[in-house]
Every structure is written in C-alpha cells, then in structure tokens.
Amino acid sequence: MKRKLVQRVLLVLLCGVVFAGCSSASDKGTEKRSSLKIMYVDEEAYFFSQYGDLFSMQYPNVDIEVVSTSSIYTEDDQDYNKALADFIEKKQPDVVMLSMDNYEKFAAEGKLLDLNPLIERDKYDIGSIYPALVEILKQKGDGKLYGLAPSFYGSALFYNADLFAKYGVKVPHDGMTWQDIIDTARRFPTTGDEKTRVYGYGNGNGMSIESLASAIAGTQGLKVINTDTMKITLNTDSWKQAYKLAKDAVDSGTIYNPEDGGFQGGTLEDLYRSQAFLMGRSAMTVGRSYLLSSIKDAKNTLKDYKPFQVGIVAGPVDPAEPDKSRDITFNELFAIRVNSPNIDAAWEFLKFVNGEKFAKVRSKSLTNGLLSLSSRMEYSKEYDGVNLDVFYKLKPSLDGASSLDNDKIPRDFYAQYQPIVDRELKLVEEKKKSIEEALQTIEQEGQVVLDKAVKEEAAKKSGE
Template sequence: MKRNVLRKALHLSLSVMLIGMSVTLSTGKHVSAESSDSEADSTGTLKVLYWNEEDFNRTYGDLFSQKYPNIKIEVVSPPGMEAIRDYNGAINKYSPDLVMLPPYQYQQMSKDKKLIDLEPLIKRDAYDTKTIYPGLLDELKKQGGGKLYGLSPKADSYALLYNVDLFKKYNVKLPSDGMTWGEILNLAKKFPTKGDKDSRIWGLSASGSSNLVMDIARTEGLTYVDPNTLKATANTTDWKNAYRLSSEATKSGVLDERISLSSKSYLESNSFIMGRSAMKVASISHLQSLQAAKSGVKNYKPFTLGIAAGPAAKDGKSTGNIYIQEIFAIPADASHVDAAWDFIKYFNGDDFADEYYKSKNSNNSIGAPLSRMVKEYSGYKLDAFYKLKPNLNSSITNYILMIKSANLELRFWSIISKELNEVVKGKKTLDKATAAIQSNTQSAADKLKKNQAAEK
C-alpha cells in the first residue's frame, strides 16, 4: 500500500516538471509600468509544453479558454526525462513565455536570474495579493533570493482535525494551533486504549511507525541523505526522536493504523469519520469525506469538528509538510510577458478560486486548498490550513534525491519499516535500530554513488 502511494507521488512529482509554455500573442517582452490589462483583446496561440495534453486541459486549458476565448491552445510534450534532467535546456529549446516549476527549479532559476520579478507587474496592475497565503508568499520570496519570481495557485497543506465531542467526553484539553507531533501524540495517549478494534476509541488516526516517521520528518524538514555528498544523515538527534515518537505511539496502542473493516465501505472503515478517533492529520479532502458520510452512511451520527493548525515544526510556527507542485513563473527572456502574466493572475485570482470550490463541491475530488485564501468550505473554516509558515527546503532536497534515484526514498522507507518493527516488538533497542538505519541507508546511497560513477 505504502509503496503504491510513494510511486503515485513520484509519478505526480515527475509529471509536473515537464512543463513550459510559449505564448504567441500581440503583447511584448518589455515590462512597462504604463501597460494595462489586455484580457478582452488577447488573441493568438498559446503553445504549452506539458507532460499530458488531456491533463493540462482538464486542469488549466478549458478554464483559461473560457476566460480567453480568442486564444488557441497548442500543447507540446517534451519526450521522456528531457525537462527533468535539463530544465534550462528544455526552456532554451522551446522558448516558453510561461513555465510551471517545482520548488527546486524555481529556486535555481531565481538564483541564476532567469526569471522575471513579478512585483513590478503586481504594482502596475494593482493586483491584490492580500488574500494570498501570506506564508507562501514569504517562502517564495525567500527561495527567490528576496524577490517574488512566481506564484503557485495551490498549496497542499495539512491541519489537525479533531473530534470536539470525544475530547469533552474524556475530559481532555482541546488541541491548539502550532502543536508539534510530540504534543499531539501525548494528547492521543490520554484516550482509552481498551476494546475491540472494530468499535473502540482511538487517540489518533495514523498508519504505523515507518509511515509516522516520514510524516514527522517532513514536518520537521529532516533529510535522510545529503543530496550533495550522498552521506546518510539518518542518525541525528532529530531523526532518533522521530523514531522514538513513532515506535512509542505504535506500542501504546493509540494509533488506529487505518484499519479496513470487512464488509464496510471506506467511509465506514474510517474511524475518525465515524466518530471513533479523537484526531487526524489531514488535507482539505477529508472535509469532503465528512460531508459525504452525512448522506452516504446509514444512521450516521455527525460530531462537532475542530481544526487546528498543525502539526508544526519545533518552532511551533512553521511546517515542511506542505506540497507545492507548480510555481508559475516567466522566463527572463520571454517575448510575451503580459500574456504570461494574464495567465498567472487568473489562476491565482478570485475568479478561479470561486470556480474551483464551486466545481469541487459536486464531484468530491478537491485535493488542496488554493493559495488564494478562502474563509470556509462547506461550512468548515479553512484558516487553520494557512496559519503555519511553509518551509520548502526539505521538499527541494527530496526532489534532488529523487532526480538522482527514483527508488532511494522507497529503499529508506523499507529500511525504517523493518528496523522500527523490531523496536516495537521489543527485539531491538532504539539505539541499535538507529545505527542499523544509518548503516543501511549509507549502503543504499553508496550503491547509488557507484551507479552514477559507472554511468559517467
């Protein structure tokens, strides 16, 4: 199950890198303070370099065509790993006016001064950024070396969902914004651990030790291998704390381990949705599942839902557990800056936000809150999803490792799964497990280094 999830995530990460865009419009390259919006008069061909034409049209093309009916969209897909291995080469080859970058490429192109600063355009058009996720804007500026070179319409963030009714029933203090994983797991231990798994109460809905370790690591921004030296870094104090927290939580019996109940639907098997789990770290999509249960589960009993910002890193204010797949940016030598800016404005604006939430209400497939903040969705307040400051450093590091080897993270997960299982069963101490994780991770990294040397 976990392997399939990782492969799916890997496929998504790889696919969104294969992106560029070339716009042949009547607007020019020069960013003029006197220029104005030309949405109504824009005509021409929008040449898109994207990994899949159908996916592009479903995500962007169809909506953009409604906004700009006079613009023809042409999708061109770079072959294989072309854009991934040499993004600058792909940009030089296809001469795009707009690119959609993963965080690492955004960071590198910003550092190399290959992108256009958006702030003069924002100022020129009086483009409202007050309702864009402020932490995300700050992080994009930080990764851009102090300048805002791009905007991302979606930020896949997480929050701590909790069952207020259960907290009151068992007289446990309600969660608060900015709690760390350690604090959340301590709260989970205050709930009963007795009873049959099909009907008992759980402190937290989460998978077992290895999965929880990875969740903690992402939140804390931990890296298991240095991407530059390929030296394993899986035995640090912070990593060992993550191993300890996850193995202790598993042994204590507070985790429901996402048990699937026989002859039950997904909704009925979900202990949090069914009111039998006190907490769950989840994305906005889980709010849709709660809504679906009200009409899709017979005799369903709704509960009072609370949402807190978290889990947070040790500072209580930031998190690395956030995913940004596409950052819209304009190459420095783009020929049609205003047209590309129109595209960026639309997909980061209020009109798109309204359409996004309206359409997703009906098909139950919302996956990430938009960076353009919306106060509520289906009656649920969304502010908790925007309170923590995103930190993209770990996702950038993991991207680099993924480019070096698509299987390295899968191998690391397999290692910690085996070793922590031994700890939970009492067959190995945490110190010995940590040493084994470090040693085996280094062996995997050494094998990667050897393969790279052979390829040269």
Template sequence: MFSRWKLKGLLAVLLVAAVVLGGCGTGAKEALPKLDAEAEGTLRVMFWDENYFFQKYGNLFATQFPNIEIEVVSTRSMYSDMDESGVFDYKKAFRKFVDKEQPDVLMMNIESYEELAAEGMLYDLESVIAQDKFDTAGMLPSVVELLREKGGGKLYGLAPTFYSNALYYNVDLFNEHQIDLPRDQMSWQELFDLAKRFPTGGDEKERIYGLQLRSYQSSIFDLINSMGQTEDLAFLSGDGEKLTFDSDNWRRVFDMGVNAIKSGAVYTPKQQDMMGGMTMEEYYSRDLFISGRVGMILGATYYMRELEQASEMSKTIKKFQWDLVTIPVNPADPETSSELSLSDIFSVNANSANQRAAWEFIKYINGEQFAKIQSRSFDGDLLTRTSIMKNTDNRNIEAFYKLKPKSTTNNTWEKMPSNFYGTLTNLFNEEAQQVVDGKKTTEEALSAIQEKGQLELIKAKEEEKKQKEQQEQNPEQTEEVSEGSAQSETVADAP
C-alpha cells in the same frame, strides 16, 4: 511559435511604447503593451494534462480572451527520459523539456522556480503588477513572500493554489471522554500526550484510538519520517551518499514515535487492510476516524469532502462534529510547516514573444474573479487568494493557512536511487517493529537500519550507475523502451 495579434491592437502597442520611450530617462522598466479582448494568437502553456488544464483553467480564460488559442505543452513527455528500471533525473528532464519546447507560460515547483529565476529565464512581474494595479494583498502573504524570497527579492511567478495538511479531530469523542480539545501549533509530543488520554482497552473491533496516521499511510516509517521532516531532519546526507540515522536527533524522534505506538494510543492500519479492491462501504468502515473510533487524524483538504460524503454514501457511518487545528510543529520554529508547499507556480518565459498574453493568463488565474468561481466548486485545492474563501460550516479552515511554508526544505531524497525508498521503508519497519515488540532497543534497531541501509544504498547506487551507462551506450534501445513506457501511461504526472 510566434503569435500575430490583430492590427487594431497595434495602435495600443505603439501608444504604450511611445509613453515608455518618453520615460526611458528615469530607468523605468518597459511596460508590457496591453491586449484588448479581441486579441488573437497562440499561447503555449506548460501543464501536465491537456484535458484537466482546460477544465481547470483554459475554458475560463477563454471567456476573457476568446480568440487566443491555447496550446498545452504536456509535461508527460518529460518522463520519456525514464527507462524501464525507473532511472530518472527530474531536474535534467525539466530543463531539457523547457529548452526544447520554450513554452510562453511555465509551470513548476518551488525548486525549479528558484533556479530559473536566478538564471534569468523568468520574466520579472513586479513592473507589470504595478502597471495593471494587480492586487496581491488579497493573496496569502506567506506564499507571496516565499515566491519573492526565492526570486531574490523579486516576483517571477504566482501560484493560484497551494497544498497543506491539518489535524482533524472528533469533537464529540473528545467531549464524551472529557478530554481537552486540540489546539493549534502543538508539538508531536503534545499530540501524543493528548492521544494517550483516550482509553486503550476494549475489543480490537470496537475500541477507540487517540490518533490515526494519515488515511494513505500505514507504517511506522511513515509516522517517524513525518516527525523528522517537522524538525528538518533528513535521512540522507547532503550529497546523498550516506544515511544519517545514527544521530541524537533521529534517536530522540525514533523513541518518541515508537513509544507512542507501544502505548496503544496510535492506530496503524495493517498492510492487508490497505490492499485489494473494496466497496465504498468497506473503504469508509476501514477508516477508523470516519467510523468515529479515532480522536485525531492528519489529513489534506480533500479529506473534508470524504468526511461529508461518508455519511451519505454509507449506511453504517454516522455523522459527528469535527474540526481542525494546525499540524504538529517544531517547537524551535512554531510558525512554519514543511507541509505547506507550492507545486503549481506559473511564470512568464523571459524569452517569450507573447509575454503580455502569458501575463494575462497568469493574472486571470490568480485573480479574484477566477478564485470566486473556484470557491463554488471546491475540488481539494487551497486557493492562494484567501480574501474570498468562505467557511459556511464554522470550522477552523484557517488551520490550513496559519503556518508559513519553510523557506528551505530538505530535498536530499531527490538524490536517492529510485528503487531504494521501498527497500529502506521495509528495513525500517522491520527494525522498528522489533522495538515495539520489546525484542530490540532503539540503539540496536537504528544501528541495524544505518548499517544494513547503507549497504543497500551503495548497492542501489551501483545498480543505477550501471543502468545509466547502459542507457548511454544503447540510446536507441532506451528510446524505444521510453516511448513504450510513455504510451502505457494512464495516470497524469505532475511535475
């Protein structure tokens, strides 16, 4: 769909064009003609949910350009390519979606951003950033640097928010037991050593722990996989064909994690405690950190809000002093984190007829005014424009910002059959528990995980291949199934 801008804006277009043509001899890239506030047209924006888009971005952008109509191109339709068994190729579906819909503004993750930038599908923002004197200095430098690096030295997109984790700790509990407070950039071993300084005795319903897994994690595999990611370990080979647990590095990480659990310092919630309906009172009481019985827990930004709300919504939860430090790091690379990531990168489609309007949208949602508004109603997102972030509680929120995102991440999990992860998790937990209980050695457990897991991987790949062949042979039937699956979706999917 092509936009038609008001005639009075055409004079500005011609004026800018004349200036640009006059400077063509210098080799300068043609500037984008500016729009006035009364400009009209339709802008197609790629996003995962229309209602949330307008709540988060669209309504505020409309205050700047009220006559520009935004048409949200929902990425939910991408998932109609998934059959009932869950076979889904995200990259293939993403490209198919972009080629078909041709949105003016694209939203993507860092992997898609890098690929589309390399293929010339994204508009180079460097010239228009200079033209509009758009301030990137107030944005988190590591994020801007990563986007430029993934763009081959050029900036093809901006991200208004990013995702990160930090280590929360109970200051009162540390002081009570006269234990040194955590510090930024500890290793996993240092974290476990600190956790082990808390007492491990007492009644199971009242005792305290040094460390709790993330509030949404509950297994040994969750812990050891997180440790492996910190050290850039992948449990699949680069081609996705072979498990890689039979390595010295995985043995070392496995031993470290299992020994920490055997020490009694790490709390791993029982699976039955994580399931079923519960009241908010029960929910908070089952989180031992919120209940004041755990020294440290790994968590995202939304966990700050849960801590503040718990004492207000629960009659039994008491407030305590808490603070933050960075999540554990790889001692060989202490400045970076695999848990600082970008999921919502916005770029201008290089083929768009509305490049200026698309840039105005991206410029606004990455600008200072928008960030100030967002900072007043914190919803868990971390703002890339850190210059306006305020911390009224004097907590170390820099822990979320301090580490740099890794320039390369291990994405071999994308080559894993969709039904294999659960199988691997169950197998890993069963074997690791045998080591915790003293019934197997690390070598025996990892050997079993490698051998049994490899057989399950081969089986899962064969099943996936068979499903894809059936899908190709019966496209009409698959389409009917896909449409039914899409219609039954009730949760928004992010790309």
C-alpha cells in the same frame, strides 16, 4: 464525464455573473488576436474546465493551445527532470505548470521569467495572496518571484469534538506538538475490538512506528541524508527521540495501526469504512483540507453513517518554531518561460488565474468538493460549515530540504535502503533490538548503500 460537464457549465455561468459588465477588449496585451501555448499535466479538456473556459470568456482574442506532459511519464527508468526539460525545449510553451522542485531547479538555471517587473508595471495586487506562499516562492527563487500558484495544500490537526466531549478530554489547540498530540491521544480508552473501538489518533491506513516517526521528523525538519556531506544522519539524538516517541505511542495502543495494514482494495464504501477518523472512531488525525470533502462524501455515500462535529487547529508544529509549518505545498504552480515570444498574453493568464475574480468563481464551486485551498485568502473561508482560516495561520519554515539538494541523492538509493529499515524496525517491534541499536545499524549499512549508489551514478554519468 457527465458530472464534469455539468461542473464546467456551472463554472462558465458563474464566471458570466462575476465578470458581468467587464470588457476584455481593452485588456493590456489582448487587443489584437494572439496565441498562447500552455504546458499542463493533463488533457486539454481538463485544463479548459479548470482554467481555460473562464480565461477565454475574459480574453476571447487569445487562442490557447495546451501541450500535455502526460507523455513523458511512460518510461519507468527515465530521468523525469531531464525528460521535462527536453519536453519544454521541444514544445516551447509560453506558460509552464511546475511542481515546487521543478520551479526551484528551472529558476536556478535561468529558464523562468522574473515576474517582479511585470507586477510593478501593472501594479498587480499580491497583497491578499497568502503571504506564506509568496515567501516560499521568493525563497526558492533566490529572492525573486518566478511563478504564482492559484491554490495550495496545507495540513492541520483535525479532531472529533463529539469524542472529546464524551470522554471529557480537553479539545486540541493551535500550535500543538507531536508530543502534545500523543499525550492527548493517550487520554482515550484503548480497550475494545480493533474494528469497533475508539483510537486517540489515527490516519487512513494506520501508522507504524516508521510512518509516525517520519511524520514527527518531517515536522521538525530532520533529514535522513545530509546532502552537503552525503552522509546518513539517522543515528542522532533528535531521530532517536522521534522514534522513541513513535514506538511508545504505537505500543500504548492509542494509535490506529490495524494488523492487516488497513484498506487493501475494494469499493468506495470499503475505503470509507476503513478510515478510523472518517468513521468517527479516531479522536484526532493530521490531514489536508480535502479530508473535509471525504467526510462529506462518506456522509452522503454510507446509509448508516453517523455524522460528528469536526474541529480543526493549526499544527502539528516543531517546538522550536511553534508559529511555523514545514507542510505547505503547491497544487499547480504557473510560470513563464524566459524566452517566450508571447510574454504579455502569458502574464495576462497568470494574473487572471491568480486573481481575485477567478478565486471568487472557484470558491463558489466548492459545493462539489474541496480539493485545495485558494491562495487568495478571503475566498477560502469555510467548507460544509467548517471554518478554513486555520490553514492560513502558520508561517512557512523555509529550512526544509531543497529540491536541488534532493537531486544529489541517487534515484536507486531508496530501493536498496528501505529493506534495511524494514528489517531493523521489525527487530525493534519484536523487542530483539533497541531503537538506538537499530538506528545505528541502519546508518552504518545505509551509508554503505549510499556510497555505492553515488559511485555507480557518477560512473554512469561519466560514461554518457
């Protein structure tokens, strides 16, 4: 709590410096005292430390009420989409904070305000916002822009430059495919004790055949279920290639995949020591930008920590689309409820938290940790000496699964489907089945489970 209070005070002081000389009295829509109800995922104190305090300095005539959605996530068996829609209908917030799935759904249902007329009216500059984000939001909004996100998450390929130099391996480059990454990983030694040896590739808790195949498939946009036909599409050449590549990589010993499954609980030090890349024992890993913050924390927490030079390149990519990424997600997406009585004040809030001044203030607070990347590109330049430009290099691939498509999949399906996958892949690991045989069985038995789940859900809905 004390650390949060200090950070909050520092942000307010920084805001005072950046906004010095700016008067909010003349800001459009805030000359008279007005109120603004904002829906946020967490408690009021956290919202104000992140956004509210800074906004109130610029707009002292706007009274903010925060309504937290935490109360709707208490029942395990409820429909969260319906619960959220009911919550919004009951609380009537002016500004809503949404996930990408909620954004697409509510936009399609006409529940969000189109921001384009407001952007044009105020000549609001969105030119320095990462174009990929605007493109995704418009695509999910059927060509219209219904929301803006101050920050986002993106993945990249991290590498340990010291290990590459030590073993004489050429360092990674932008646009590497999973085949490239695994081929490079194989150039590192596979000998030594599991707890101390070097790995060519490794993430936090290790990668099984399934998790690596899923990562490869995700990069290539492969889907387990075709939601148009409600058919499982796992027994295809593309999925077979993804699983074969993953199996060969894991079998080669170059992938960090500890027998105990990795971190099973303990102290923060135990967690850090279980991370192969974090501890300098893995040459490469794919991760989010906040991995840099974890590296910095480990350096400051572990007395015997040995720092190493970190490199980052754009990727991995689908070989069919080498300039694009399917792994760009939003941290917190703000939109305006279509029937809000306080549209001007709500729009001022969206403009502010997505604006250059706010981005500048937030960039100066990164000394305590990099949680996400600023949507305003010029304000996420580097962290702890590492350049962050790489996270803005790739364009979005917009052919990924739609949240509206995912809603078609019964919520109970995966709980029944996963045991089939686990059983079949165990037989593959034990060399009792081939990849082709296992995927064929998973598809056949999984389809039976899916058909049953679809039928049961339809019956349940008809009885409501």
